[in-house]
Amino acid sequence: MITNRDPNAIIAAWIDDGPFDLPDTTRRAITTSLPTTQQRRGFGLPWRLPQMSTSLRLILVAAALALTVGGIYLFSGVGGPRIAPAPTTVPPSAVPPTLVPTPIATPAGSPTAADLGLTGHIVFTRYDSPSSMFGKYVGLYAANADGTGERALDVPETDGAFISPDGTQLLLANPFADNKFRPDVANIDGSNVRRLDVPGKFGGMWCSGWSPDGTRLLCKVDSDQSYQTPGVYSLSATDASDFKLLASGSPPSVKGSKSECSGGDVAGDFSPDGTRIVFLRQWCGTGDDPAATSQTAILAVDTTGHGTPNEIVARGLANGAEGAPHWSPDGSQIVFGLADRDLGLVRPDGTGYARIPIDTGAGEHYAFSPEWSPDGTWIMFTLWTAASQRSDLYVVHPDGTDLTRVTKGGSTEDFVSWGVSAP
Amino acid sequence: VTTRLVERAREGDEIAFTELVDLFGGRCYAIAYRILRDVERAQDAVQQAFLIAWRELPRLRDPDRFETWLHRLLVNACYEEHRRYRRWSLRVRPLPVDGPAGRDSILEISDRDQLERAFRRLTPEHRAVFVLHHHVGMPLAVIADVVGVPEGTVKSRLHHATKSLRAAIDADDRFDLPEVRPA
Numbered sequence: 001m002i003t004n005r006d007p008n009a010i011i012a013a014w015i016d017d018g019p020f021d022l023p024d025t026t027r028r029a030i031t032t033s034l035p036t037t038q039q040r041r042g043f044g045l046p047w048r049l050p051q052m053s054t055s056l057r058l059i060l061v062a063a064a065l066a067l068t069v070g071g072i073y074l075f076s077g078v079g080g081p082r083i084a085p086a087p088t089t090v091p092p093s094a095v096p097p098t099l100v101p102t103p104i105a106t107p108a109g110s111p112t113a114a115d116l117g118l119t120g121h122i123v124f125t126r127y128d129s130p131s132s133m134f135g136k137y138v139g140l141y142a143a144n145a146d147g148t149g150e151r152a153l154d155v156p157e158t159d160g161a162f163i164s165p166d167g168t169q170l171l172l173a174n175p176f177a178d179n180k181f182r183p184d185v186a187n188i189d190g191s192n193v194r195r196l197d198v199p200g201k202f203g204g205m206w207c208s209g210w211s212p213d214g215t216r217l218l219c220k221v222d223s224d225q226s227y228q229t230p231g232v233y234s235l236s237a238t239d240a241s242d243f244k245l246l247a248s249g250s251p252p253s254v255k256g257s258k259s260e261c262s263g264g265d266v267a268g269d270f271s272p273d274g275t276r277i278v279f280l281r282q283w284c285g286t287g288d289d290p291a292a293t294s295q296t297a298i299l300a301v302d303t304t305g306h307g308t309p310n311e312i313v314a315r316g317l318a319n320g321a322e323g324a325p326h327w328s329p330d331g332s333q334i335v336f337g338l339a340d341r342d343l344g345l346v347r348p349d350g351t352g353y354a355r356i357p358i359d360t361g362a363g364e365h366y367a368f369s370p371e372w373s374p375d376g377t378w379i380m381f382t383l384w385t386a387a388s389q390r391s392d393l394y395v396v397h398p399d400g401t402d403l404t405r406v407t408k409g410g411s412t413e414d415f416v417s418w419g420v421s422a423p
Numbered sequence: 424v425t426t427r428l429v430e431r432a433r434e435g436d437e438i439a440f441t442e443l444v445d446l447f448g449g450r451c452y453a454i455a456y457r458i459l460r461d462v463e464r465a466q467d468a469v470q471q472a473f474l475i476a477w478r479e480l481p482r483l484r485d486p487d488r489f490e491t492w493l494h495r496l497l498v499n500a501c502y503e504e505h506r507r508y509r510r511w512s513l514r515v516r517p518l519p520v521d522g523p524a525g526r527d528s529i530l531e532i533s534d535r536d537q538l539e540r541a542f543r544r545l546t547p548e549h550r551a552v553f554v555l556h557h558h559v560g561m562p563l564a565v566i567a568d569v570v571g572v573p574e575g576t577v578k579s580r581l582h583h584a585t586k587s588l589r590a591a592i593d594a595d596d597r598f599d600l601p602e603v604r605p606a
Contacts, residue, residue: 007589014538022448026466030473034437
């Protein structure tokens, strides 16, 4: 208890405590990226030359406007075919530099997503990624499952969205308002956004799934605040009532000299019959850097609120950040992200553990955020490749065949949800 | 000297820009760490800010405003880092680099814990204003320029942040409420 000390002095000492020197690794990462990071040049107008006349400036402005309007006309597709960016060879670098996107090589005659007969529709988040895997948030988008008919949804910023089983509603995973992360629900077209009024003093929430009948949501409650038990809950999709704690007992946080790791759970998905859920659980490592040596498993538990979770993918094999598991529509398999940045399959009883072979033909890759098609014959996921330095959505059969790109923008797409089209 | 370096870097001189990194990198890192409370995310934010600075530098008309402009890029990079990682709640939670024991007897472990928790509950916008004012020592008008909001908003954010942190160390029992298990 503080009684005779000056709070302002304490706060000042705390805020001044910390590093002041840029680590050499960061300095090298910056400087080695410069040669591959192109500087943006403007129109090159000599604005500051004192001898330039006003009339010359007006002429230059008019020329610039004409170029701009002409460019918009040409590149918007109104004035002709869209011009694809030229492939660029990229030297390896300590950090992903700013690059011109390089598409994965596709043999001539290969099918496109439009040729696959994909049904239903998808929603996904998009990021502008000038120099990193995840860049600035652009927005939430919807499209047909083959990537056509793309449109932006006018909804609050969220890291993901999930289509309801009947295809009529969207669950926005974690919009931030009033200093809290809380789920929103909206119509499938993004209209009629309503925030679920969560009772009690819960910490941040991240919701990731609908029950098969569309009446309940699956959410993880953060452990940053200790007012309520952190863990995985189900709750009413209409008014956030009837909170039911399905899994608690999150692993403890561990402090090291370099990092502090916060163990915990991440909500995954309901089984197709609604009787069980799967979720991620992360255990912290030991030593100086417990976050770096943390391990993640996939667990399943029934939805009664009285079950004991059982491990179906062993600790250390699952991806802790973006490997959230999803149940196949027929209930026979679960797809998830592997710790080594590939996709895996497992049966709900923990047998049949297998890797989905992803062959991009383009070197290093990172596959994550998988989701099943409504008919269970395809898996859509996010794929980052070293060659392209960005992420796109792809589909693949569960046996790894017919890998095909769905989104072809110049940005990063992430967190796909695939649902049936609303009647 | 800085102005000349900025002018050279603006023309594409990588060596000049590297010298700018050496000149301003430490301060940027210190600011980013204090906003994000995480060494790795702070490094990412600094890297992002400098790479954007390099890319956009030809568009900076007044080299004398480089430092303010760089701080603006840095604060925006911190905002993005915060958003980018908010879903990764299982990731690193930072500790002060000197370790829990600290180097100043005025700062006890309980103070650190309470302040860290209170600070994490602030939005990145509030954190940025607090750090720029109390750590960097920027006047409110300059902060308003850096973060791109009116000076009144800066005052309001500063007041809110300071009040929250003071409350954290004034009321230790605030976090000792019993857990309530939902029905």
